Amino acid sequence: MARVLLIDDDAEIRETTAIRLQIGGHHVISAATPQEALSVAADHPRFDVAVLDLHLPRADGDELLDLLRHNSATADLPVVFYSANAPHATSVHGLSLADPHLTKGRSLNSLLATISCLSH
Template identity: 25%
Template sequence: MKKIMIIDDDNKNIFALSATLKAKGYATVSATSAAEGIQQLKEKEEIGIVLMDMMMPEMDGYEALRVIRNEEQIKELPVIAVTAQAMKGDREKCIAAGADNYIAKPVDVDALLALVEKYLK
């Protein structure tokens, strides 16, 4: 089964998402910066989906999505935007930036698992 890449600058978020996903039988890998995450995506073919925090220092999720969508070997990878921005229009902004889907923090575990299953099949 493909692994789930979690890109988030907050280790607590990575820990919580990893623990939740591992409890459901998924394997995860993580990165605490978008640049590090993109580098891992290029190196690790076993990654099947990305959970991307949108608000990170240096390179945010929007910029990271542009990079991913322009990299031939990883441009088709499903990316779910995970963000605390849950205002009207934020979902559309994430999708327009290249995300395949969107989930707001605090994360609804059932909704997240449904999305992961949808894209990993």
């Protein structure tokens, strides 16, 4: 079981993804905005992986990744970009742990497998 920080501004997609990850055995804490994600990361025990939407209000996924990397609690946190608005996550900011082929339009099984790999 992984502790997952899920960041997505779409409430329906965030809830559906969180439920599916929980069914898969993971503990999920969700955030709707980059600011909320940073606050959650500071207030909770260490996460095993973060799942970031690429298109967020007031900061996109790349900007949030930069903020996470500059925060001591999340500097080494594995990140998976997961977005409905792009057929492929084209901007992974040099992050070798991000899977550029995950999209919300695909089965969540790929996301579950990626989280399992990153959290071990």
